[in-house]
Amino acid sequence: MGKPVPSGTLRLYAVIGIVCCLGLFAPRIVHGFYLPGSYMHPYGDGDSISVKVNSLTSIDTELPFGYYTLPFCQPEQGVKQVTENLGELLMGDRIENSPYIFKMNVNQSSLMLCLGHALDDNEVKHFRQRIDDYYQINLILDNLPVTRYTKPKDSELVLRWTGFPIGFSIDKKYYIYNHLKFKVLVHEYEDAGIGQVMGTGDGIDTFPTENGGKKSGSLIVGFEVIPCSVTHPDPRDAQVGNYGTLAPISCGTDSDTPYQEIKVGQSIVYSYDVTFVKSEIRWPSRWDAFLKMEGARVHWFSILNSLMVISFLAGIVFVIFLRTVRRDLTKYEELDKEAQAQMTEELSGWKLVVGDVFRAPAHTSLLCVMVGDGVQITGMAIVTILFAAFGFMSPASRGMLLTGMVLLYLFLGIAAGYVASRLWRTLKGDPKGWRSISWKVACFFPGITFSVLTVLNSLLWAYGSTGAIPISLFFILLALWFCISVPLTLLGGFLGARAEQIQYPVRTNQIPREVPLQKYPSWLLVLGAGTLPFGTLFIELFFIMSSIWMGRVYYVFGFLFVVLVLLVIVCAEVSVVLTYMHLCVEDWRWWWKSFFASGSVAVYVFLYSINYLLFDLHVNGTVSAVLYIGYSLLMALAIMLATGTIGFLASFYFVHYLFSSVKLD
Numbered sequence: 001m002g003k004p005v006p007s008g009t010l011r012l013y014a015v016i017g018i019v020c021c022l023g024l025f026a027p028r029i030v031h032g033f034y035l036p037g038s039y040m041h042p043y044g045d046g047d048s049i050s051v052k053v054n055s056l057t058s059i060d061t062e063l064p065f066g067y068y069t070l071p072f073c074q075p076e077q078g079v080k081q082v083t084e085n086l087g088e089l090l091m092g093d094r095i096e097n098s099p100y101i102f103k104m105n106v107n108q109s110s111l112m113l114c115l116g117h118a119l120d121d122n123e124v125k126h127f128r129q130r131i132d133d134y135y136q137i138n139l140i141l142d143n144l145p146v147t148r149y150t151k152p153k154d155s156e157l158v159l160r161w162t163g164f165p166i167g168f169s170i171d172k173k174y175y176i177y178n179h180l181k182f183k184v185l186v187h188e189y190e191d192a193g194i195g196q197v198m199g200t201g202d203g204i205d206t207f208p209t210e211n212g213g214k215k216s217g218s219l220i221v222g223f224e225v226i227p228c229s230v231t232h233p234d235p236r237d238a239q240v241g242n243y244g245t246l247a248p249i250s251c252g253t254d255s256d257t258p259y260q261e262i263k264v265g266q267s268i269v270y271s272y273d274v275t276f277v278k279s280e281i282r283w284p285s286r287w288d289a290f291l292k293m294e295g296a297r298v299h300w301f302s303i304l305n306s307l308m309v310i311s312f313l314a315g316i317v318f319v320i321f322l323r324t325v326r327r328d329l330t331k332y333e334e335l336d337k338e339a340q341a342q343m344t345e346e347l348s349g350w351k352l353v354v355g356d357v358f359r360a361p362a363h364t365s366l367l368c369v370m371v372g373d374g375v376q377i378t379g380m381a382i383v384t385i386l387f388a389a390f391g392f393m394s395p396a397s398r399g400m401l402l403t404g405m406v407l408l409y410l411f412l413g414i415a416a417g418y419v420a421s422r423l424w425r426t427l428k429g430d431p432k433g434w435r436s437i438s439w440k441v442a443c444f445f446p447g448i449t450f451s452v453l454t455v456l457n458s459l460l461w462a463y464g465s466t467g468a469i470p471i472s473l474f475f476i477l478l479a480l481w482f483c484i485s486v487p488l489t490l491l492g493g494f495l496g497a498r499a500e501q502i503q504y505p506v507r508t509n510q511i512p513r514e515v516p517l518q519k520y521p522s523w524l525l526v527l528g529a530g531t532l533p534f535g536t537l538f539i540e541l542f543f544i545m546s547s548i549w550m551g552r553v554y555y556v557f558g559f560l561f562v563v564l565v566l567l568v569i570v571c572a573e574v575s576v577v578l579t580y581m582h583l584c585v586e587d588w589r590w591w592w593k594s595f596f597a598s599g600s601v602a603v604y605v606f607l608y609s610i611n612y613l614l615f616d617l618h619v620n621g622t623v624s625a626v627l628y629i630g631y632s633l634l635m636a637l638a639i640m641l642a643t644g645t646i647g648f649l650a651s652f653y654f655v656h657y658l659f660s661s662v663k664l665d
Helices: 007-031 086-091 121-132 296-333 337-345 349-353 364-389 400-411 413-428 434-463 471-498 522-529 531-549 557-584 591-599 601-617 622-660
Strands: 048-053 096-103 108-115 139-141 147-150 159-162 167-170 173-176 179-191 196-199 204-207 215-228 269-278
Touching: 086 400, 086 471, 096 108, 096 139, 096 179, 121 167, 121 173, 139 215, 296 531, 296 557, 349 557, 364 400, 364 413, 364 434, 364 557, 364 591, 364 622, 400 413, 400 471, 413 434, 413 471, 434 471, 434 622, 522 531, 522 557, 522 591, 531 557, 531 601, 557 591, 557 622, 591 601, 591 622, 601 622
Parallel strands: 147 215, 179 269
Antiparallel strands: 048 096, 048 139, 108 269, 147 159, 167 173, 179 215, 196 204
């Protein structure tokens, strides 16, 4: 037995973790808890409503830029950044105030926003580059993103888009959308004065009223825009200032007004209209247009396809257990001792490796570390998707999904440390070395992630993209890592080292048995096994990739949770079947093969991401491609650790159960 673990070390790590947690989160606790979009805000007639701006985005470059990196009109009080949560910062959102100001239920037309300064060569170049890369302007009103509707020629189909383009080009001339026609959909709200409780999809909220009196107002339930390019007369001639009324100018396909060209020395006049329209859409349903599920039949097809794969594999496992294993065990138990001894000499297949099947594998510490990290990632995925399926992480709460994933990963470090440490004690028969294993678990996957993010961030910083993680956030993430995840992982490792090791049902021989020469390379069989889990995942993977890289809202978490459950079952079955096949050919080195049998699905996920890059995404520029490949590698690594861990644990239980029924020693 090893040395007892000193309790003082555990107390030290716990104290450090608690102090750092309080230091990091105390300011936010003091300022109160806030979820964007989780409560309604009724406005009275004439109340001022401010529009916010988000980063400029493009699916052609995947490099977001700040709105004010282009010479747009700025607020009179100066540009101020809106406080954002962890998920928003990681996604590259940079929400700032804007000069657009509305008054509730007050229609206004031809309001001059500002007169821009004369454009220089560099500004014109930036405008043209952003237009060529199809960058979109993203405005936000009362937490609702602006949308526009288009109708292709010779088609009755109406397309809905989030955001609107900066401009367009015709015959190598560039024009800007400098006049915006806003339409705000409002729904009348009346409080009965008794404190109303409403479920919003983001949670349950109570809205108390003062003095028990009734309070009415209007709720914003929609925000639409029609961008136009128009050439205004010089407002200085008519002595019109900011927010003054310009001469009415029509814009649209039937307008004769010339477009506003972008050229050196040009001063652009920005203007807007705003119209308020009564709507029957209720406030809890205002996100339905964004969260509307598309392709339901495709999702159901994915699930049915997965069920067929599961049924096929379950049939194989059923045959293995009931027809092969049970038959052999029953026959063996019916013989007397002399016959058993004779039969032992004539054993073949998996029974011959009884003295080597639990021999510790090569690179034991690495296996323990990868299984520990896999438990942490799997637990994070299951809990996150389950909470999202119940509506606790709605896209209305911008950035909450990613924030929840990060926090869950940090706190699940205790499970990772426990599993890795207990597996290490089981394989080595001694808890000595648990601290080293726990440290490696705490640093393996996060260390790779931080290394890749540092390289990618260097590229984003060089290009001035808002997708780069700010330096302050970088240090916050490091603090969260070493103040929460590491102490909890060490705590889990301590508990795992103190837990009783798993007892093997058979003894291990001192001299390892020689593995017979195989007809086919085992790695080929292991690599091919990953196709079955990938068949369960690949249809849903398309929707996930579209959500990440093409700005589409993904909200079918119910389907995703079902697919995740099916994926877990398929990974377990594939690994069990492959482990049994290796044991049948007297190959007792099943540990790593059971991990990669299901973990090899990550190879196909990465190949699919490359296919998506070449044939669906069409990003421009080397930097964009490098960013995409870097993030895809991180995703593939996380999938490999999670699926490999599922397969390994299922195979370990299978082998333990199988040989616990054999009394050969």
